[in-house]
Amino acid sequence: GVRAVQRLGEPQEHQQHSNRLIQEGEQLIVALRTQVGELEEKLLDQNQEVERLRSELGATDLEKHLELLVVENERLKQELKACKTSLLQEAPPPACTTTDCPHSQVWVRQLEESKRHAGEMQRQLEESKCQAFAAELCSLRILRYQSRSPAPHLSLSSPTLSISLSLSSLSVQYVTEIVEVESTESQQAVAEAQAKSVALQEQLSLQRQLLRELETQLHDSQRTSTQLRAQILVYEGEMERAQGQLEAEMQNLEEEKNRVIEEAFIRAESEMKAVHENLAGVRMNLLTLQPALRTLTCDYNCLKRQVQDFPFMLEKAITEAKQEICQVIGEVSSANQELLRKYKREMNLRKKCHNELVRIKGNIRVFCRVRPVCRGEHDSAENMVSFDPDDDALLYLSNKVKLMTFELDKVFHPQATQEEVFQEVQSLVTSCIDGFNVCIFAYGQTGSGKTYTMEGVAKDPGINQRALRLLFSEVTEKAPDWDFKITVSMVEIYNETLRNLLGDIQGEKLDIKMNPDGSGQLYVPGLTEFTVQSPEDINRVFELGHMNRATACTNLNEHSSRSHALLIITVAGVNSSTGHRTQGKLNLVDLAGSERIAKSGAEGSRLREAQCINKSLSALGDVINALRSRHSHVPFRNSRLTYLLSDSLSGDSKTLMMVQVSPLVSNMSESVCSLKFAQRVRTIELVPNIRFRPNSFSNNEYEESKEMAKSHPRPIPTQQ
Numbered sequence: 001g002v003r004a005v006q007r008l009g010e011p012q013e014h015q016q017h018s019n020r021l022i023q024e025g026e027q028l029i030v031a032l033r034t035q036v037g038e039l040e041e042k043l044l045d046q047n048q049e050v051e052r053l054r055s056e057l058g059a060t061d062l063e064k065h066l067e068l069l070v071v072e073n074e075r076l077k078q079e080l081k082a083c084k085t086s087l088l089q090e091a092p093p094p095a096c097t098t099t100d101c102p103h104s105q106v107w108v109r110q111l112e113e114s115k116r117h118a119g120e121m122q123r124q125l126e127e128s129k130c131q132a133f134a135a136e137l138c139s140l141r142i143l144r145y146q147s148r149s150p151a152p153h154l155s156l157s158s159p160t161l162s163i164s165l166s167l168s169s170l171s172v173q174y175v176t177e178i179v180e181v182e183s184t185e186s187q188q189a190v191a192e193a194q195a196k197s198v199a200l201q202e203q204l205s206l207q208r209q210l211l212r213e214l215e216t217q218l219h220d221s222q223r224t225s226t227q228l229r230a231q232i233l234v235y236e237g238e239m240e241r242a243q244g245q246l247e248a249e250m251q252n253l254e255e256e257k258n259r260v261i262e263e264a265f266i267r268a269e270s271e272m273k274a275v276h277e278n279l280a281g282v283r284m285n286l287l288t289l290q291p292a293l294r295t296l297t298c299d300y301n302c303l304k305r306q307v308q309d310f311p312f313m314l315e316k317a318i319t320e321a322k323q324e325i326c327q328v329i330g331e332v333s334s335a336n337q338e339l340l341r342k343y344k345r346e347m348n349l350r351k352k353c354h355n356e357l358v359r360i361k362g363n364i365r366v367f368c369r370v371r372p373v374c375r376g377e378h379d380s381a382e383n384m385v386s387f388d389p390d391d392d393a394l395l396y397l398s399n400k401v402k403l404m405t406f407e408l409d410k411v412f413h414p415q416a417t418q419e420e421v422f423q424e425v426q427s428l429v430t431s432c433i434d435g436f437n438v439c440i441f442a443y444g445q446t447g448s449g450k451t452y453t454m455e456g457v458a459k460d461p462g463i464n465q466r467a468l469r470l471l472f473s474e475v476t477e478k479a480p481d482w483d484f485k486i487t488v489s490m491v492e493i494y495n496e497t498l499r500n501l502l503g504d505i506q507g508e509k510l511d512i513k514m515n516p517d518g519s520g521q522l523y524v525p526g527l528t529e530f531t532v533q534s535p536e537d538i539n540r541v542f543e544l545g546h547m548n549r550a551t552a553c554t555n556l557n558e559h560s561s562r563s564h565a566l567l568i569i570t571v572a573g574v575n576s577s578t579g580h581r582t583q584g585k586l587n588l589v590d591l592a593g594s595e596r597i598a599k600s601g602a603e604g605s606r607l608r609e610a611q612c613i614n615k616s617l618s619a620l621g622d623v624i625n626a627l628r629s630r631h632s633h634v635p636f637r638n639s640r641l642t643y644l645l646s647d648s649l650s651g652d653s654k655t656l657m658m659v660q661v662s663p664l665v666s667n668m669s670e671s672v673c674s675l676k677f678a679q680r681v682r683t684i685e686l687v688p689n690i691r692f693r694p695n696s697f698s699n700n701e702y703e704e705s706k707e708m709a710k711s712h713p714r715p716i717p718t719q720q
C-alpha cells in the first residue's frame, strides 16, 4: 500500500509542472494583449495626427478622402475590438488544471490569430502611412497654389510614391504626381512623418522578435508537455502493476482470512460443545451443592453469632479466671505462710531431735586410725594390730604375751583412704552450718599419722582441706535462701603460747581475753580472720599457714610434733526470708605428740616442752571427762588449748577424738597408751554411775590439771 502511494506521488509532480507551463502561457497572452493595447494607442495617435494635418490643410476632396480613411480606421478599431472579445472568450479559464492540456492547442490557435491580426494591423498601418503621405502631398500642393508668400526653395527628392490602397469596401483615387515642394513647413512635416514611421518600424520589429520568442517558448512547453505525458504514462503503468500486485495480495489475504475464520469457527464449535458439556456437569453439581450451601450458610450464621458473642464471653471468662487466680494466689500464699511456719517448727524439732540423738550417742566420739607400715619400715610383728571383720568398732592389740581388745566408735584399718575417713566425719563438719560448734582432734604419738589425717599430702588432702571445701560448697548451694560468711584463722600453741599463723607478723603472740560486752564469750585480739570467698582462697589459706609455720622454726617436723596446730573455721549465716541467724565453729586440731618423754630423760627446753604438752593433753582429757560426766565445773582454764576451745567444747558442741595408732611393734607401748586414753574418754559416760575420779574436779583448776598431767599417761584398765 505504501509503495503504491509513493508511485502515485510522481505524476503529481508532473501535473504541477504542466500547471506552471499553463501559467507561463497565460502570462504570455497577457503580454500580447498589452502590446495590442499599445498598438491601438499608436493608431489613435496616428489618426489624431492625420486629423491635425487635415485641419491645417482645410477640407476639400482631400478632406473627403481623409474622412473615408477615418471611417476605415474606425472599422479597423471595430475589428480589433471584435478580435479582443474573441480572444477573451477563447482565453483559458485560470483555474483549469487538466493534465492532457487541450488549452495549449487553443493558445496556438490564439497565437496564430494574434499573429495574423498583427500582420493585418501592420498592413493597415502601412496603408494609413501611405494615405497620410498622399494627404500630405496634396496639402502641400494646395498650399503652394494658395500661398502668396515666397516659399522657401524646396526640392523633394523623394521618389514618386505609388500608394495603392485596396480595401474591399472603399474605392480610393490613385494620384500620381511629381511635385516639387519647397515649403519649409511641408519639409518639416515630411521629416516628422518619416521619424514617426521609423519609430513605428522599430516597434514592429520588436513585436516580431517578441513573437519569435513566444514561439520558441511554446515549442519548449510543448516538448516538456510531451515528456511529461510520457512519464505520466510510465507512472500509470507502474501504478497499474502495483495495483495488480495489491489486488493479488488482497486476494491472498482474503483467502487466508477465510481459512482462519473457518478454522476458528470449527475450534470454537468444538470448544463450545465441551463448554456445554461442562456446563451440564456444573449444573448438576450446582444442584447437589445447593442444599450443602444452605446448611453451610446456616452454620456460618450460627458461627457468626457465636463470634459476635465471643468477646463478651471471653471477657467474662477472663474476669472469672482472674478472680479465680487471685483467689488461688491468696490461698497459695496463705498455704505458703503456713508451710513456712511448719517448716520453722520442724527445723526446731529436727535440731532438738538431733541434739537428743547426739546426747544419746554422746556428743564426744572416739575414732581410731591405724596407719599403714611405710616403705622402709621393717617390722617383725606384722600382726600386732588386728581388726574384727564383723565389728568396725573393735581393735585388737597383741604381743607375745596377751591380746588386748579396745572398743571405740569406729576403727579405720591401714587401707582406709582419706576419703573414707572424711565421709565418717563430714556430718559433723556440716553441722556447724546449722550453728553447732565442733572440735576434731588428732591424738597420738609422733609419727602415728596425725598430720597425715588432718592436713594430708598435696595429692591427697586430709580433713582440714576437705572440711573447708565441703563447707564452702554447702554454703554456696544454700546461697539463694541463706547468706553465709566463712572465715578462717590459723594458730599454734607452743609451750602454752598462742601464735597467729595467718598474720603479717610471723609467729605473733596472741592473748585470749574475756569479751568486754559481758556475754562471757572469749576472744583473741589481733587474731587474723581470713574470709573465704572462692575455692582458690582455700588453697591460699593453707599455703600461707604452712609457710608461716615453716619459717618460724628451724625444723618443722620436730616443731610441729611439739606444738598444737589449730585451724578454726567460723560459719555465720542469715536466712534471707526468715532473718534467722546461725553461727558455728569448726576447730580442727593437730595435737602435739603424746609420747611419754620420761624415757628419754630430757632436760631444759625439751623437758619444758614435754611438760607443756603433757599439761595441755591432760587438761584436754580432764575437760572431756568433766563434760561427759556432766560436771558442774569444767576445768577449761587448765591449758591454753582448752581455754581457747572452751566455747567449742561445752554446751551443744560436738567433739571427735581421732586416735592415731602406729602399727609398728616398736611403738607398741605408746599405741597401747593412746588407745587406753581413747577408751577412757569414750567410756566415761557409758558408765554414768561410776563417778570417774570425782575428786579430780576441784575448784582449784590449776592443781587439778597438774594432777591430771601426772595421771594422764596412766593406762586405764580395759572394760573386759
Ligand code: ADP
Pocket (backbone or CB within 6 Å): 370, 371, 372, 374, 414, 444, 445, 446, 447, 448, 449, 450, 451, 452, 453, 561, 660
Ligand atoms: P604425726 O603427724 O603423727 O607425727 P605423720 O602424719 O607425720 O605423723 O606421719 C608419719 C609418716 O607416716 C608420714 O610419712 C606419713 O606420710 C605416713 N603416714 C601416716 N598415715 C598414713 C596413712 N594413712 N597412709 C599412708 N601413709 C601414712
Ligand code: MG
Pocket (backbone or CB within 6 Å): 447, 450, 451, 452, 560, 561, 590
Ligand atoms: Mg605431725
